[in-house]
Amino acid sequence: MSRLEVLAVASEVFPLVKTGGLADVVGALPKALAREEVRLRTLVPGYRPVLAGLEGRKVIRRFDDWFGGPAELLSGEADGLPLFVLDAPHLYDRDGGPYADAQGRDFGDNAIRFAALARMGANIAQGCAPRYRPAVVQTHDWQAGLTAAYLHFDGGPRPGVVCTIHNLAFQGQFDRALLGRLGLGPEAFTPDGVEYYGDIGFLKAGVRLADRITTVSPTYAAEICTPQGGMGMDGLLRGRADRLSGIVNGVDTDVWDPAADPLIAAPFSATDLAGRAADKAALQERLHLDCDPGAPLFGVVSRLSWQKGVDLLAQALPTLIAHGGQLALLGSGDAALEGELLHAARTHPGRIACVLGYDEALAHQIQAGADAILVPSRFEPCGLTQLCAMRYGAVPVVARVGGLADTVIDAAPMALASGAATGVQFAPVEVAALEIALRRTIALYRDRPAWSRLQAQGLQTDVSWARPAKLYAELFADLVRERGG
Numbered sequence: 001m002s003r004l005e006v007l008a009v010a011s012e013v014f015p016l017v018k019t020g021g022l023a024d025v026v027g028a029l030p031k032a033l034a035r036e037e038v039r040l041r042t043l044v045p046g047y048r049p050v051l052a053g054l055e056g057r058k059v060i061r062r063f064d065d066w067f068g069g070p071a072e073l074l075s076g077e078a079d080g081l082p083l084f085v086l087d088a089p090h091l092y093d094r095d096g097g098p099y100a101d102a103q104g105r106d107f108g109d110n111a112i113r114f115a116a117l118a119r120m121g122a123n124i125a126q127g128c129a130p131r132y133r134p135a136v137v138q139t140h141d142w143q144a145g146l147t148a149a150y151l152h153f154d155g156g157p158r159p160g161v162v163c164t165i166h167n168l169a170f171q172g173q174f175d176r177a178l179l180g181r182l183g184l185g186p187e188a189f190t191p192d193g194v195e196y197y198g199d200i201g202f203l204k205a206g207v208r209l210a211d212r213i214t215t216v217s218p219t220y221a222a223e224i225c226t227p228q229g230g231m232g233m234d235g236l237l238r239g240r241a242d243r244l245s246g247i248v249n250g251v252d253t254d255v256w257d258p259a260a261d262p263l264i265a266a267p268f269s270a271t272d273l274a275g276r277a278a279d280k281a282a283l284q285e286r287l288h289l290d291c292d293p294g295a296p297l298f299g300v301v302s303r304l305s306w307q308k309g310v311d312l313l314a315q316a317l318p319t320l321i322a323h324g325g326q327l328a329l330l331g332s333g334d335a336a337l338e339g340e341l342l343h344a345a346r347t348h349p350g351r352i353a354c355v356l357g358y359d360e361a362l363a364h365q366i367q368a369g370a371d372a373i374l375v376p377s378r379f380e381p382c383g384l385t386q387l388c389a390m391r392y393g394a395v396p397v398v399a400r401v402g403g404l405a406d407t408v409i410d411a412a413p414m415a416l417a418s419g420a421a422t423g424v425q426f427a428p429v430e431v432a433a434l435e436i437a438l439r440r441t442i443a444l445y446r447d448r449p450a451w452s453r454l455q456a457q458g459l460q461t462d463v464s465w466a467r468p469a470k471l472y473a474e475l476f477a478d479l480v481r482e483r484g485g
């Protein structure tokens with residue numbers, strides 16, 4: 001089998017720049033796909049941490065004016081990942097995060113910043129990097145969506161294009177007046193092009209013009225074809241349903257390895273969970289929770305947004321407390337919700353701890369020390385924290401939506417008796433159902449044999465990238481065959 005060359009275009013990549021699960025996936029896929037004879041090289045924007053982490057930096061091309069300023073296309077590596085980097089200081093050399101300033105306000109020129117990235121993706125796909133001709137381009141989320149449009153409207157030979165949706169809630173919708181500045185002609189502004197409800201739709205362009213569309217679980221792939229889950233794009237997605245598929249994410253089992261995790265207090269493994277008690281104690285101590293080994297300790301690691309349903313959890317906290325539970329929450333996002341959670345922590349000292357902010361080490365410590373990980377999302381394309389939970393012997397308690405429905409097997413009596421169950425699911429995604437799930441989980445926790453079975457089954461579940469990587473490799477190979485490659 002000869003190696004298949006794939007160019008990924010993405011706005012985040014772990015470990016250099018991450019605001020959420022997108023970065024984890026973009027960072028883990030190249031390693032996983034290398035085992036499947038697919039060579040994935042990723043184009044990312046030259047944000048400060050990306051340039052600082054780039055090794056073996058080489059300038060491939062220079063541009064005097066790339067969307068309003070000079071730019072360079074660089075190649076190099078970071079943490080073993082082969083990268084292309086678009087170094088355009090006028091677009092990416094800024095304080096703040098990848099999308100917003102230090103105060104959390106979206107940059108006003110995000111349309112230009114990510115059109116510049118997508119245009120470079122298209123140029124590389126067309127051969128602008130010497131001796132590099134990818135057979136497939138994989139674009140991640142709206143930030144890379146226009147790549148498909150540039151390739152389509154340029155005409156001429158092009159690789160196959162796969163548009164991967166990690167979250168349909170973020171669509172990249174911008175004023176039509178920008179069309180010319182994005183380098184697109186009026187012919188592109190049609191329903192079969194980039195037009196989207198009278199604006200320009202970056203993700204829409206990808207969904208309309210890519211050869212294949214993937215998302216990160218089969219259930220989410222089905223949900224986004226419905227008016228309830230389609231966020232305005234369901235009609236288009238239904239029309240392209242034969243091109244759409246869902247591949248469940250994995251987790252990087254080197255980064256998430258409880259037996260060799262330098263960030264946790266005590267290592268443990270699937271066959272010897274003894275260290276978990278020390279991890280629980282260390283977590284309780286670090287977060288000033290009562291040092292009670294018998295209290296069921298729930299953990300949450302999440303962006304705090306409507307999607308994640310943490311507001312429902314805030315309302316269900318009296319139930320959690322009344323049944324003897326504790327909560328360790330790490331998250332950041334919605335300011336009102338942050339305030340509500342801090343208030344709950346002040347009201348229940350020793351029982352509820354909330355850390356606001358982004359903290360990779362604490363995320364690992366919560367996975368290792370919590371008894372259960374809560375994911376009460378209103379929608380969830382895949383979700384990674386429930387997968388990490390299974391790998392770390394924490395029992396996932398999840399809303400029955402999207403990838404959560406696909407990855408956790410509910411502890412219904414038969415599933416528990418047969419040893420198949422790995423966690424607790426609840427539906428509908430409402431406070432009352434969440435409260436029932438909390439009570440069920442605490443009852444299961446107090447039934448030690450049942451709890452051990454849940455933990456053991458989760459620990460045995462393969463949450464690695466091995467299977468998903470095979471599915472991506474098949475999809476890429478299939479696309480190349482279809483295009484006569």
Ligand SMILES: Nc1ncnc2c1ncn2[C@@H]1O[C@H](COP(=O)(O)OP(=O)(O)O[C@H]2O[C@H](CO)[C@@H](O)[C@H](O)[C@H]2O)[C@@H](O)[C@H]1O
Binds near residue numbers: 019302331380383
């Ligand atoms: N405050 C914090 N501190 C430290 N770490 C934190 C953190 N908040 C979140 N994280 C970490 O960020 C990642 C979040 O990934 P998720 O998949 O759960 O959600 P996200 O909605 O960002 O991703 C979107 O893309 C991914 C990838 O496809 C889909 O799984 C998902 O459903 C979709 O919404 C996890 O690795 C988690 O540990």
